[in-house]
Amino acid sequence: MSLLSVETLTLRIGAKEVLHGVSLGLDPGEILALTGESGSGKSMTAFSVMGLLPQGAVPAGAIRLDGTDLLRLSEREMCRFRGQAMGMVFQEPMTALNPVQRIGDQVAETLRVHGTPRAEAEARAAETLARVGLDPERIPPSRYPHELSGGQRQRVGIAMAVALRPRLLIADEPTTALDVTTQARILDLLKRLVREDGMGLLLITHDLAVVHGIADRLAVMQGGRIVETGPTAGVFAEMRHPYTRQLFAASAHRAELGPRVTHGPLLEARGVVRDYPLPRPHPFAKRDSHRAVKGVDLDIRRGERVGLVGESGCGKSTLTRALLGLEPPTAGTITLGGAPVRAGAKDRHLRRRMQAVFQDPYGSFDPRHSVGRLVAEPLHLADNIPDREARVSEVLEAVGLSPDDAAKSIHAFSGGQRQRIAIARALVTRPDLVVFDEAVSALDVRVRAGILDLIARLSREEGLAYLFISHDLSVVRGICDRVMVMKAGEIVEDRVAEDLFAAPEHPYTRELLAAAPVLPEREREAS
Amino acid sequence: MLTYALRRLVSLALSLAVASLVIFLVVEVAPGDPAAYMLGTGAQPDTIEALRSELGLDQPRLERYLSWAGGMLTGDFGTSYTYRAPVAQMVADRLWVSLPLALYALALSTLLAFPAGLYAAARRGRAGDVAVMGATQLGIAIPNFWFAMLLVLLFAINLGWFGAGGFPGWEQPLAAIKALTLPAVALALPQAAILARVLRSALIDILGEDFIRTARAKGLTRFEALWRHGLRNALIPVLTIVGLQFSFLLAGAIIIEQVFFLPGLGRLIFQAISQRDLIVVESVVMLLVFAVILVTFLTDLAYAWVDPRLRRRA
Numbered sequence: 001m002s003l004l005s006v007e008t009l010t011l012r013i014g015a016k017e018v019l020h021g022v023s024l025g026l027d028p029g030e031i032l033a034l035t036g037e038s039g040s041g042k043s044m045t046a047f048s049v050m051g052l053l054p055q056g057a058v059p060a061g062a063i064r065l066d067g068t069d070l071l072r073l074s075e076r077e078m079c080r081f082r083g084q085a086m087g088m089v090f091q092e093p094m095t096a097l098n099p100v101q102r103i104g105d106q107v108a109e110t111l112r113v114h115g116t117p118r119a120e121a122e123a124r125a126a127e128t129l130a131r132v133g134l135d136p137e138r139i140p141p142s143r144y145p146h147e148l149s150g151g152q153r154q155r156v157g158i159a160m161a162v163a164l165r166p167r168l169l170i171a172d173e174p175t176t177a178l179d180v181t182t183q184a185r186i187l188d189l190l191k192r193l194v195r196e197d198g199m200g201l202l203l204i205t206h207d208l209a210v211v212h213g214i215a216d217r218l219a220v221m222q223g224g225r226i227v228e229t230g231p232t233a234g235v236f237a238e239m240r241h242p243y244t245r246q247l248f249a250a251s252a253h254r255a256e257l258g259p260r261v262t263h264g265p266l267l268e269a270r271g272v273v274r275d276y277p278l279p280r281p282h283p284f285a286k287r288d289s290h291r292a293v294k295g296v297d298l299d300i301r302r303g304e305r306v307g308l309v310g311e312s313g314c315g316k317s318t319l320t321r322a323l324l325g326l327e328p329p330t331a332g333t334i335t336l337g338g339a340p341v342r343a344g345a346k347d348r349h350l351r352r353r354m355q356a357v358f359q360d361p362y363g364s365f366d367p368r369h370s371v372g373r374l375v376a377e378p379l380h381l382a383d384n385i386p387d388r389e390a391r392v393s394e395v396l397e398a399v400g401l402s403p404d405d406a407a408k409s410i411h412a413f414s415g416g417q418r419q420r421i422a423i424a425r426a427l428v429t430r431p432d433l434v435v436f437d438e439a440v441s442a443l444d445v446r447v448r449a450g451i452l453d454l455i456a457r458l459s460r461e462e463g464l465a466y467l468f469i470s471h472d473l474s475v476v477r478g479i480c481d482r483v484m485v486m487k488a489g490e491i492v493e494d495r496v497a498e499d500l501f502a503a504p505e506h507p508y509t510r511e512l513l514a515a516a517p518v519l520p521e522r523e524r525e526a527s
Numbered sequence: 528m529l530t531y532a533l534r535r536l537v538s539l540a541l542s543l544a545v546a547s548l549v550i551f552l553v554v555e556v557a558p559g560d561p562a563a564y565m566l567g568t569g570a571q572p573d574t575i576e577a578l579r580s581e582l583g584l585d586q587p588r589l590e591r592y593l594s595w596a597g598g599m600l601t602g603d604f605g606t607s608y609t610y611r612a613p614v615a616q617m618v619a620d621r622l623w624v625s626l627p628l629a630l631y632a633l634a635l636s637t638l639l640a641f642p643a644g645l646y647a648a649a650r651r652g653r654a655g656d657v658a659v660m661g662a663t664q665l666g667i668a669i670p671n672f673w674f675a676m677l678l679v680l681l682f683a684i685n686l687g688w689f690g691a692g693g694f695p696g697w698e699q700p701l702a703a704i705k706a707l708t709l710p711a712v713a714l715a716l717p718q719a720a721i722l723a724r725v726l727r728s729a730l731i732d733i734l735g736e737d738f739i740r741t742a743r744a745k746g747l748t749r750f751e752a753l754w755r756h757g758l759r760n761a762l763i764p765v766l767t768i769v770g771l772q773f774s775f776l777l778a779g780a781i782i783i784e785q786v787f788f789l790p791g792l793g794r795l796i797f798q799a800i801s802q803r804d805l806i807v808v809e810s811v812v813m814l815l816v817f818a819v820i821l822v823t824f825l826t827d828l829a830y831a832w833v834d835p836r837l838r839r840r841a
Contacts, residue, residue, distance in 0.1 A: 075748070082745065083745040084746060087744065090737060095738065099835075100759050100760055109745060109755070113751070146835070
């Protein structure tokens with residue numbers, strides 16, 4: 001008998017049905033990946049199992065854990081199951097822990113809620129923290145979450161979930177917010193725990209490469225239904241459902257870049273250094289500083305497509321802000337087409353020539369303005385565009401939207417469409433250089449593929465030069481001529497993309513490439 | 528933590544120095560002669576001159592400031608012109624009424640507000656929440672002096688459980704507490720209403736946080752998650768309001784002191800202002816500034832106690 005069996009689960013939230021008869025089974029010691037795009041219902045399926053649905057959600061069908069139908073249990077009985085029979089790990093390690101409680105206490109709480117006496121709970125919490133790879137010498141249980149890195153926090157989250165050795169572990173995008181090397185270690189940890197404890201793991205992820213690396217079986221969800229399910233290797237080999245094929249093709253997608261055409265230098269940075277002051281250890285101490293960027297030289301030529309890759313905290317955001325003239329470098333010079341880039345300077349021409357597209361398609365627009373006004377906003381920088389409305393229509397069409405969209409409110413658009421609007425806003429002043437700062441990181445794979453195609457087309461047709469910043473190597477690979485790898489404030493490797501991926505020289509680049517999950521080979525050739 | 532406390536202490540000392548300078552400048556250096564002002568329009572020139580030298584107004588300004596500020600530091604607040612008594616003693620007497628009253632009211636308000644706020648947050652959107660929110664709306668809307676009069680009518684006049692006013696002194700502790708009870712209730716009610724609302728909205732914000740969901744996934748009930756993980760995280764905005772309320776209760780109880788005939792600080796200021804006794808005004812204002820700054824300091828320390836993230840930051 002399987003450990004978990006979900007039988008024709010339907011879920012209604014208000015008048016809307018979001019799950020339409022989901023059925024799946026999970027055996028002890030097995031890893032089942034539930035994949036699909038945002039809104040496909042994969043998280044709602046997980047929350048239905050945990051009984052942690054939003055208010056007003058009504059599930060129907062059956063969810064059996066070791067034969068007990070969880071949907072028939074009272075809330076009080078569910079509280080006994082949660083944490084004990086089933087544990088859950090969440091996506092955002094930054095916010096999933098209580099910021100004002102020590103990590104040891106948070107892990108011990110799982111044990112104490114289910115009746116373990118305090119002293120024993122504390123001892124077992126310390127053991128569990130060590131078991132998930134937090135060395136008590138370096139990260140003792142008395143630490144607070146803010147003193148830990150993202151990966152360490154996720155380990156604490158896992159420790160809380162497995163402290164009582166539950167039969168079922170649900171992990172909802174557990175590595176999506178983490179760097180690629182950290183992701184690899186967390187996935188290894190999950191695999192090890194499954195093996196050691198014989199738990200069943202229901203892994204929710206949008207990332208097919210992660211699925212390929214870890215899951216025994218795979219279920220693909222679309223629009224509240226499971227459209228394809230089976231052993232991972234088999235599903236990847238056959239891909240019977242068109243949606244699975246689309247997801248796969250989009251995941252492996254490479255935009256059609258066109259030949260590299262560059263004409264002369266555009267952006268030049270020499271010896272860029274950026275220090276941030278650290279808090280003083282005591283009020284009369286000398287103020288120390290942290291060097292986030294350590295003397296970076298970089299060049300981008302007109303029409304060139306350059307990638308910048310690095311993990312969180314490597315200084316790429318700091319460098320980007322300096323390049324964009326948003327923050328002054330502590331030392332070094334930055335010029336765009338020979339003119340100095342100065343933070344705070346009201347240099348309209350310079351600002352016109354360099355625009356940016358950021359990660360969050362929801363946070364980067366003033367919600368009160370119409371799309372037309374949002375897109376036209378940078379036009380005050382430009383003197384050479386007499387007919388603003390015509391220009392707005394032109395860029396909206398260039399990014400694949402309609403000129404009529406200018407009158408609409410930003411609420412009417414999806415994440416991918418908003419990112420197109422952000423690109424239109426960046427293009428409206430006819431810039432020489434656009435900085436894409438994690439511009440596709442928040443998007444679903446199929447939407448991401450569309451945006452990458454758009455960027456590639458703009459490069460081909462308009463000779464746009466760009467700096468494409470991402471933590472995701474596979475994305476950078478498909479969209480850049482040249483890739484720079486940044487680590488601890490320095491650019492450790494800067495080479496033509498093909499060469500860098502074929503034969504990485506720096507050990508760090510090799511580490512990054514080795515840690516990145518990959519899709520199976522056969523289908524990649526096919527796509 | 529120590530660094531944090533030291534920093535706060537330095538900022539406390541600086542604030543006090545600046546505040547004393549401002550008060551001194553406003554009262555003594557502002558245009559017009561304090562002596563003439565204190566004596567009123569009908570005063571003789573030689574009386575004014577006598578008061579000027581008594582007040583030390585013929586001395587250089589810097590010297591006057593230093594001797595005033597220095598006197599404060601050593602507990603010498605000068606002599607009241609109208610009462611011919613040392614200001615320090617007058618203030619101390621009044622403080623023995625106002626400080627316990629403020630603490631009493633604050634304790635009552637917190638005791639009322641916490642259960643109400645927790646209950647409303649736990650029952651968000653349901654009948655209990657609506658009822659608590661309605662009651663707090665009323666609590667904020669009713670003027671406290673009117674509520675005080677209702678209390679007197681009911682508990683003092685009709686039921687006779689409490690006296691209608693006056694203060695017997697701390698020689699009879701029980702009688703003193705009894706005398707402060709109705710005023711404290713009158714002061715506490717609107718404060719409790721505000722505090723309950725702040726706590727409720729802070730808790731509701733926290734309930735949407737990811738770590739509450741994590742706590743639920745460990746097997747905590749809705750209320751356990753609220754109590755163990757929500758409350759402490761909601762304390763920062765609540766502490767801010769409590770700090771502000773204490774400062775207000777200490778000095779802002781004038782009307783309640785009038786209603787209950789309590790010899791508190793509020794009445795002292797009121798009298799000193801109406802009698803143009805600048806020495807008393809100056810000293811009491813400085814004392815209140817000190818109290819507010821001290822409460823801010825304690826609130827800052829409490830923040831750091833509640834939130835470990837603040838301990839290392841400046």
